[in-house]
Amino acid sequence: MTTNYTPPLYIKIASIFITLLSIGLIFFIGRNVLKPVLLAFLFAVLLLPIHSFLRKKLKLYNTLASLISVLFFVAVVIGILTFISFQISAISSDFDIIQKNFNSFLYECHKFIKEHFKVSIWEQKKYLEDVTKDSVKKGNESIGTMLVSVTDVLLDSTLIPIYTFLFLLYKDHFILFLSKLFKKENHAKLKEILCQIKISINNYILGLLLEMVAVSVLTSAGLYFIGIKYFILLGLITGILNMIPYIGIVIAGVLTVIASLSGTPQMSVLIGILVVNIVVQLLDNNILVPLIINSKVEINALVSIIGIIVGGATAGIAGMFLAIPLLAILKIIFDRLDGFEPWGYLMGNHLPKKFIWKIKSNKNVEGNV
Incomplete structure (x- = not known):
């Protein structure tokens, strides 16, 4: 005689946390292997419409359709990098002017500090020399780490297109594998989950690209109006780096300030750059992100921030980029699995206007959220 055993709530919660911690530990240990695989999976999902068009409309073989899709993606990336490299080479030709303007700007900063904080220019230069010496020592110690990082980037750049091609090539194979894991009565729910994951990831990445363009x-436009020479390049770099949460916009701001020294060292221009970056970030955070990004993935801000921080601590910039789509996939799975709906709701961003507490005395207590 069999009986259906329902474990207590604390056992369910403990099992979920142990499972999540185990998955997190696996990701942390194998992050160098999993980063290119997960990035390739996202790009493969993004390229699925092109792949499907080539197969269904143009009647191409699966291998050829997969290859053309990946080559198109690689060509777009190479085109953007080529444009940036040409523009950077143009900036490098103004290096002497940048250096001269930087020294002039630095001297004005020294004078400002001397007049307002009563610190002599000699003391300021001495402090900068001491800091520079420490930085040089630390830089020499980190050369090996930098070389390893560059090697990892080059390796990932090679592996990601290969993995993307293989994901597209074996798409049907993977779907058949998943169907074999579950009973036939669950195939409808499995199909729904896979379709929703595809739509969510596609919408998120397309939204991210639209945000980058905006x-x-x-x-x-802002840099053009304040008279910055390389405004197109700097705007493009800002849009690309803006996809990296938190640190991306800071790096873009520093690069913009340095490039602006090719024209003038005036403080008014630097203040103008700061104002442009602040205004664009306000528009991005309050209009573009809620309209373009948050509408594509229904993840609330608290879960997003925690996920980005954990992703960054686990796998660096790639982990920060992967955090939101992975959380979106988890939410889709939780929303459609029995017993996991509360966790999917917890990750969502839909807040009820009112809630009703039901008490044993059959009295309902109404409150506002």
């Missing part, structure tokens, strides 16, 4: 255009 930020690039807004920044380029």
